[in-house]
Amino acid sequence: MNLLVSACLLGIGCKYSGGDNLCPALVSALQSGGHTAVPVCPEVYGGLPTPRPPAERRGSRVVTEAGADVTAQYRKGAEAALALYRLCGCQAAVLKANSPSCGCGCIYDGSFTHTRVPGDGVAAQLLKANGVPVFTEENFTDLHGLAAPASPASENEAGQSPAPEFVLSNPLPPDAARIRQEVFVQEQGFAEEFDSIDRTAWHLVLYRGGQPAAVCRFFPGEEPGSYTVGRLAVRRPFRKMGLGAQVLAEAERRIAALGGKKVVLAAQVRAGGFYLRQGYAPRGEEFLEEYCPHIQMEKTLAE
Secondary structure (H helix, E strand, O other): OEEEEEHHHHOOOOOOOOOOOOOHHHHHHHHHOOOEEEEEOHHHHOOOOOOOOOEEEEOOEEEEOOOOEOHHHHHHHHHHHHHHHHHOOOOEEEEOOEOOOOOOOEEEOOOOOOOEEEOOOHHHHHHHHOOOOEEEOOOHHHOOOOOOOOOOOOOOOOOOOOOOEEEEEOOOOHHHHHHHHHHHHHHOOOOOOOOHHHHOOEEEEEEEOOEEEEEEEEEEOOOOOEEEEEEEEEOHHHOOOOHHHHHHHHHHHHHHHOOOOEEEEEEEHHHHHHHHHOOOEEEEEEEEEOOEEEEEEEEEOOO
């Protein structure tokens, strides 16, 4: 079962204070049941920084303790959460209780005195209005269908590192979304990570020891015979293993099998050296995407 889960409950540091709300019981239930958690933080998706001032709902508005109105950011984040739920084929959501974005059935009253009143957070309200079953860490055991497959081993029987396994999917699969959220949203602070291209692009996930480790996506470019590669990311525990080069090479192999002759990508300037080593050459001038310098790079595939 694919489940949309508040990222802070999974131990990701996106709480307003910069910390997390790790719920070990929930994580254990997800793992033992073989469920796939799709992390989401509507506040981050709405463009708010981490850390950020605490906020609470006052009627239809969301305000900080200093009185700043952040309703627009919370609504934007709620829309992003709903889009991610649909993109990943989720069947339910487990969100952070009492939160002004994720609270379900009970939220703080806007007085910043830890007084709780009946109500829903902005994201939870939108999800429920669209027929999504919403739970919190306080009642997730009401969600039925838990099973218990064993976790895969990190090494094979000979004690060697397992060979990578590639899975190509369309549209965006939960494991690809998970990697991209961890790297681009939580680590690098991008707010507009998921887009309409995710519905049509091919998503290539590299698994190592049964665990999703790296990802990229590709789709036909504007020129005949060209393909665009993007959203290449490697999760932190799997870095310095050459997995980024491996997933890129596999994407190139599959593009070539489709008749592609050239690969185009928009590289973060700080990652330009990596792409140079993979045979890519810069084209044009630097440009900004969400305040991050990028440069277009290209590679002609061998016949």
